[in-house]
Amino acid sequence: MHEFSICQSLVAAVLAELKKNPTRAKRLKKANVVAGQYHRLVPAGLKFAYEILAKNTPAEGSKLSIKTAPLKLKCNQCGWRGATRDIVFLCRKCKKADVEIIGGKELYLESIELEAIRGSRFRVQGYQTRNDER
Numbered sequence: 001m002h003e004f005s006i007c008q009s010l011v012a013a014v015l016a017e018l019k020k021n022p023t024r025a026k027r028l029k030k031a032n033v034v035a036g037q038y039h040r041l042v043p044a045g046l047k048f049a050y051e052i053l054a055k056n057t058p059a060e061g062s063k064l065s066i067k068t069a070p071l072k073l074k075c076n077q078c079g080w081r082g083a084t085r086d087i088v089f090l091c092r093k094c095k096k097a098d099v100e101i102i103g104g105k106e107l108y109l110e111s112i113e114l115e116a117i118r119g120s121r122f123r124v125q126g127y128q129t130r131n132d133e134r
Contacts, residue, residue: 003041006107007049013109014059021114028062030113036104037071037085067110072103 014031031050035041043066050064070083075091076098084092089099 003045004049004053006039006041007046007053010064010109011050011053011057011059014054014062014112015057017109017112018058027115028059028112029115030063030065031059032065032067032110032112034067034069034106034108034110036069036106038101038104039107041066043068069104069106071101073099074102075099 010031010033014028018028033046035046046066047064054060054062071085072081072083073089073091074081075094075096077096078091078094080091080093081102082092083103088097089101090097091099
């Protein structure tokens with residue numbers, strides 16, 4: 001289950017962001033993650049790993065929201081571009097295997113949502129745990 005090893009990096013990124021934030025933040029409400037289909041992550045497994053790894057940290061009790069980025073291919077023979085769910089990467093138009101992955105390898109912390117002292121929420125965006133591998 002590679003969800004645990006991936007989630008270690010996510011929790012570390014969340015904790016690093018929490019350290020950067022102003023003291024008006026009361027607690028972390030949610031961590032928003034983008035995960036490409038290429039990684040074949042099981043969302044329930046990732047959420048379970050997050051819950052376990054966040055215990056006894058400032059992230060404990062927060063939720064993990066996962067947005068899935070579709071797996072996209074580009075054919076180097078005919079130029080076709082599109083999404084696929086197939087395990088074998090073939091062009092849907094010409095059926096050649098000369099394709100490259102142009103989307104769906106993403107894996108990053110998109111934003112965190114914090115609860116302010118008065119109960120309002122604010123968002124911190126733009127932090128990436130890994131570079132976009134398009």
